[in-house]
Amino acid sequence: MVGFPRALFSGPVEPAARALIGATLLVDGVGGTVVETEAYAPDDAASHSFRGMTGRNAAMFGPPGHAYVYLCYGMHWCLNVVCGVEGHGSAVLIRALAPVQGVETMRERRGIEKLAILCNGPGRLCQALGVARSHDGIDLAAPPFSLVLAEREPDLLVGPRIGITRDVDRPWRFGLAGSPFLSRRF
DNA sequence: CTATAGATAATCT
């Protein structure tokens, strides 16, 4: 497997969310292995794109393979990978990473020592990787980003998504089986 | 271990 998986992100969002488990995500050389994702689609009441395009979610309707970054609860940035055809409005939320590269940098940004809680949540991983508004809408195939899929699909956990109030029962949360870096147990 | 509240501000109605 060589090159950025543009074709994968141009297709349906659920397979893309599954394929991202085990991928390596770096920002300026800092990051690790993706161990938890969630899928969001335009016909999905829990999705930001459900009610059409607004100022905040414009990147979600942009080209696939780009980032959609937004602030939630007034203090946490969250990182998504835009999927589907441009203008469609689907994305994969990156919920947790296993820290691999630049661990000391991540520790400094987070202000903690414990590896297990460095990147195990969407807000936490953005703080650890330094992701914020400036990354909204940019291409994940180009610097400062680096995204490489796993060679083989690992064993996956599947469950309902976290922190939403509508379409609560869709089994669109995916995790790496046995990982100690998940944001919550399945 | 689980449960709960409070922080905090952009975005949308």
Added chain:
DNA sequence: GATTATCTATAGG
């Protein structure tokens, strides 16, 4: 004015 794809600290079993 209400809502929110969260995190942390603290209290209780």
